[in-house]
Amino acid sequence: MRIGLMSDTHGNWEAVDYIAARAKRVDLWLHMGDCTPDAEYLKSLVDIPVYGVCGNCDWASDTFPEERILDIEGHRIFLTHGHNYSVRYSPDLLFDAARLQNADIVIYGHTHVAEFLLDDGIYAINPGSASRPRDEDRPSFMLVDLEKDNPPEPHLIRMKLYE
Ligand SMILES: [Mn+2]
Numbered sequence: 001m002r003i004g005l006m007s008d009t010h011g012n013w014e015a016v017d018y019i020a021a022r023a024k025r026v027d028l029w030l031h032m033g034d035c036t037p038d039a040e041y042l043k044s045l046v047d048i049p050v051y052g053v054c055g056n057c058d059w060a061s062d063t064f065p066e067e068r069i070l071d072i073e074g075h076r077i078f079l080t081h082g083h084n085y086s087v088r089y090s091p092d093l094l095f096d097a098a099r100l101q102n103a104d105i106v107i108y109g110h111t112h113v114a115e116f117l118l119d120d121g122i123y124a125i126n127p128g129s130a131s132r133p134r135d136e137d138r139p140s141f142m143l144v145d146l147e148k149d150n151p152p153e154p155h156l157i158r159m160k161l162y163e
């Protein structure tokens with residue numbers, strides 16, 4: 001199955017439109033917060049499930065809790081915005097939290113920097129910001145192929161929003 005990851009859209013619905021229009025072969029969307037109305041907007045554009053968590057610019061709700069666990073294709077995914085784990089300084093606390101949840105994949109945002117990290121059997125995946133990137137000029141999102149018993153396979157896509 002292929003999951004789409006977007007995060008830190010920060011109210012940029014043009015970016016959400018851009019991604020929804022280009023990422024066709026996706027089975028599930030995950031939005032890692034900042035801001036949850038953007039994830040609601042994505043829901044209105046697509047007819048597949050959208051799961052999200054709240055960011056530090058959002059309020060937690062039943063629809064967008066602080067964190068969630070998803071069991072997909074034999075993988076246990078821990079979803080969090082990441083600000084509670086000081087991810088701007090180091091992924092260490094994030095990996096610790098994922099390990100406590102028995103997750104083999106943790107998906108996060110907040111840093112606005114795309115990452116694909118591996119630490120002792122746990123993958124940490126960040127699609128970067130679809131609106132305000134801090135790693136390159138171009139914003140980004142990710143498509144990740146998930147298969148049972150295989151590592152997640154990430155595809156980072158840089159956007160050409162304003163060209
Ligand atoms: Mn944030």
